[in-house]
Amino acid sequence: xxxxxxxxxxxxxxxxxLRLSCTASGRPFSxxxxxxFRQAPGKAREFVAVVSRTGSTTSYTDSVKGRFTISRDxxxxxxxxxxxxxKPEDTAIYYCARNAWGLTSQRLENQYRDWGQGTQVTVxx
Numbered sequence: 054x055x056x057x058x059x060x061x062x063x064x065x066x067x068x069x070x071l072r073l074s075c076t077a078s079g080r081p082f083s084x085x086x087x088x089x090f091r092q093a094p095g096k097a098r099e100f101v102a103v104v105s106r107t108g109s110t111t112s113y114t115d116s117v118k119g120r121f122t123i124s125r126d127x128x129x130x131x132x133x134x135x136x137x138x139x140k141p142e143d144t145a146i147y148y149c150a151r152n153a154w155g156l157t158s159q160r161l162e163n164q165y166r167d168w169g170q171g172t173q174v175t176v177x178x
Contacts, residue, residue, distance in 0.1 A: 055079035055167050057149050062172030065139055073134040073172060075149030082130040083107075086152040088165055089123060089134045091145035091174075100160035103152065104132060110157050117143075139176045146171040 061073040075087070083106055092098040102113045102123035111123050122135040132149060150165035159165075 055082070055085065055151055057151075057167055057169035059147060059149055059169045059172040062147060062174045064175045064177065067139060067141055067176055067178050069139050069176070070135070070137045071139065071174060073136065073147055073149075073174070075132045075134075075169060077130045077132075077151075082125075083127040086155050086157055087123075087125060087132040087149060088152055088160075089132075089147060089149055090162065090165070091143075091147045092171075093142075093145040096145075098148065098162050100162075101147070102134060103157050103160070105157050106155070112157055112160075114160070136174070139174075141176045141178045144174060144176050146173050 056078045059075045088103040089101040090098050091101050100114055104111050104123045104125050108125045120138045125132040148168050148171045150168045153166045
């Protein structure tokens with residue numbers, strides 16, 4: 054098990070940028086494939102991005118491709134989500150979690166564990 058804490062959310066105008074961080078404690082961070090999800094008001098939590106243990110492999114949901122970048126620094130036990138060209142529809146609570154099976158191909162919420170408390174991102178038009 055790992056404890057995760059997200060930070061970096063806030064209020065930004067459309068077209069702006071934010072960088073989210075997710076810091077882990079517990080077992081060695083480099084053991085985990087890590088993902089970012091988000092949940093908008095009244096909607097289910099959805100997959101955003103995933104990064105492999107070394108950071109060499111990444112995958113994104115179509116709506117954020119070309120705008121968001123997931124990365125990690127294993128020395129700092131941290132995974133990042135750089136969000137550029139933000140849109141009002143990106144408004145959500147953003148969560149990080151570890152993939153239970155060590156796979157970057159999985160995108161379902163129930164395939165992830167040890168969720169953080171989330172960080173709010175609000176994009177104004």
